[in-house]
Amino acid sequence: MDSSPKEGCCSPGGGTRGYCRRPPRGLGAAVTDTVLAYSPEAGCRASTSQRGLLWRLRDKQSRLGLFEIGPGHELHGLMCMMQAGLWAAIQVTMDQPPTGPLNEEDFSEVLTQIHEGFELGTLAGPAFSKLRSSLGLVEEDYQTALGPGGPYLQFLSTSRSKASFFLSHDQRFFLKTQRRREVQALLAHLPQYMQHLHRHPHSLLARLLGMHSLRVAQGKKKYFIIMQSIFYPAGRISERYDIKGCEVSRWVEPAPEGSSLVLVLKDLNFQGKTMDLGPQRSWLLRQMELDTAFLRELNVLDYSLLMAFQGLHDDERDPGSSLMFRTARSAQGTLNPEEPGAQNRRLLPDAPNALHILDGPEQRYFLGLVDLATVYGLRKHLEHLWKTLRYPGRTFSTVSPTCYARRLCQWVETHTE
Numbered sequence: 001m002d003s004s005p006k007e008g009c010c011s012p013g014g015g016t017r018g019y020c021r022r023p024p025r026g027l028g029a030a031v032t033d034t035v036l037a038y039s040p041e042a043g044c045r046a047s048t049s050q051r052g053l054l055w056r057l058r059d060k061q062s063r064l065g066l067f068e069i070g071p072g073h074e075l076h077g078l079m080c081m082m083q084a085g086l087w088a089a090i091q092v093t094m095d096q097p098p099t100g101p102l103n104e105e106d107f108s109e110v111l112t113q114i115h116e117g118f119e120l121g122t123l124a125g126p127a128f129s130k131l132r133s134s135l136g137l138v139e140e141d142y143q144t145a146l147g148p149g150g151p152y153l154q155f156l157s158t159s160r161s162k163a164s165f166f167l168s169h170d171q172r173f174f175l176k177t178q179r180r181r182e183v184q185a186l187l188a189h190l191p192q193y194m195q196h197l198h199r200h201p202h203s204l205l206a207r208l209l210g211m212h213s214l215r216v217a218q219g220k221k222k223y224f225i226i227m228q229s230i231f232y233p234a235g236r237i238s239e240r241y242d243i244k245g246c247e248v249s250r251w252v253e254p255a256p257e258g259s260s261l262v263l264v265l266k267d268l269n270f271q272g273k274t275m276d277l278g279p280q281r282s283w284l285l286r287q288m289e290l291d292t293a294f295l296r297e298l299n300v301l302d303y304s305l306l307m308a309f310q311g312l313h314d315d316e317r318d319p320g321s322s323l324m325f326r327t328a329r330s331a332q333g334t335l336n337p338e339e340p341g342a343q344n345r346r347l348l349p350d351a352p353n354a355l356h357i358l359d360g361p362e363q364r365y366f367l368g369l370v371d372l373a374t375v376y377g378l379r380k381h382l383e384h385l386w387k388t389l390r391y392p393g394r395t396f397s398t399v400s401p402t403c404y405a406r407r408l409c410q411w412v413e414t415h416t417e
Contacts (some may be wrong), residue, residue: 023107041275056313066153066262067166077163079152081214082166082175082224085120087275088113093140098126107190110213121213121221123132123183126191128210129208131194135228145170146226155262166230170200172353173209174229182373185224188297193375196294202346202355204291204305206230206370207239225318230306230368232353237366240264243305245404246409248387248396264306267411275307275365275416280358283346285365288412291369292405301404302374302397305412308366312359 013091044359069079091109106126113120132142150169166175178186185285186193186208197203210226242264244250277284288305348354349364356368374380381397399407 016408025285039287043354051397059157066155067169069153069166070151071155073154075154075166078164078222079166080148081115081118081120081216082212083146083152084146085113085115085118086210086212086226087143087216087243089120089122090139091126092142093125093129093219094123094143095250097133097139098129102127102130111209117214118214119236121215123211123213124187127190127194130206131197133196133211135245137209142173146175166404171234172229175224176227177224178211180221180223180371183225185236185300185373185375186211186225189300192294192298193372197290200287200290200344202287204287204343204350204356204367205294205372206368206371207355209371219393228356229351230353230356231308231366234308236310237308238309238311239309241307242266242272243270243307243408244302244397244412245305245408246395247398248391248394270415273415275360277358277360277364277365279417280346280360281416282417283344285356285409286414287344288409292409295369295372296401296405299376299401300372301375301376301380301399301401303369303371303404305408306366306368306370310364310366312362312364316364317361334370375402 067073069075073079089111092113097159098106098156107124109120109123109125111125113122114141125306129139132139152166152169152199153171155165155167164177167173168175190208192408193205193208197205197207206346207228209228211223212226213223215221231240240262244267247268252265252267254269255261255263257407295301348355349359351357351364356366358365360365380398387398394405399402
C-alpha cells in the first residue's frame, strides 16, 4: 500500500487532518492521514514517571502472575508504538464519529497514520467504532486504556501459536498479533458477526473492538486485534482454561504450588471436573448451540471456549441481590419480531463485563468463545488427513466445522450440571 500523502489532500504535519481515498487494494480501501504524533518513547517515559507508589500498591495484588512490559523488555519498543498509534487512531473516531447506517466502504476502509519511525493502519475503523458504541464502550475510556498512560501487561501463554499477547494496564482489553490471512477472514466475516451480536446481545462470542496493522520503517506489516478480555475483572480468579473439546496437545503442566504464574490450562487438565451452574445451565447450552451454529455457517473451526472460576462471596450468593437492576440490564437490546427468543435473554450479574459471566450457586464463571479466524479451507483439509493418520483413535482439533461445533457443545453438556 502506498501510504505517502498526496499533494494537496494531506497536510504534511500541520494541525489540520486531511484524507486521501484510494481504490481498494489489499485489505481494503486506503485512507491516509499524516499526523504529527508525539514520540512513543517519550510517551512511555512520561507514563512511567507519573506512576507513583500508591498506583503500584493498588495494582500489585490484581497483577500477580502478570509482567509489566517495561524498558529493557524485548517487546517494549513494539508496545510503545502500539500505544502511540492507537491513541492517535482512536482520536480520529472521537473527532469524526461515524453517522448513519454502515455501508460497504465502512467495512473495507483502511486509515493509515504516519508516525515518526512507524505507521499504524486502522482496518474497518467506522464499523468497529459503531460496534464499540453498541457495546456501551466510551471512546475516551478505550483510548485511555490503550494509550501510553501505563504499560501493557504480558502473561506466560500456553498457546502453540507464535502470536504475541498483551493486556491493557487495566486488564480490560486483550491484544493479540494475527497472521494476515486470519485478519482477512475476520474482516470478511465482520458484517455477519455484527449482525449476530445484534440478534443475540448475550452471545458468548468474544467482542472484537478493533483491527490494526503496524509497520516499522519499510519492514513487513504486523497485524493485531483488540478485544474485551473474557477474564475481567481478574482479581479473584483462581483457575483458567482453554477448551477445544479434544485431547491431542491439550495438556499443560500446572504451575508449582505457591507460584504466582498465571497459566491457562487445557482440556486434559479439566478431567474429572464439572461446572455447577444451577438454573443458568440451560441458558448456556442453548447459547452454545446458537453461537457454534453461527461459526459453522462461516466454515470456522479451531475456536476455544475460555473458562475461569471465581468463588462467590456471601453477598454474591444471594439470588435476590440487585434483581431489579439485573433484570433491566437483561432486557436491553431490540428483539427481532421475526425471531422470537432470538436474544436468548438471561439475568446478568451486577458486575463489570457481565456478558461473559455466569453465577452458579457457589462459583462465578467467566466464559467466552475466542479465536474465530480459522477457516476450514484446503490447508485444514490436508491437516485433518495427516492428523487422522498420525493420531488414530484420538480426538484432535482439526475436524470439519460441523463436527467441531457438535463436539464442543457436547463437551459443555457433559461437564456442566
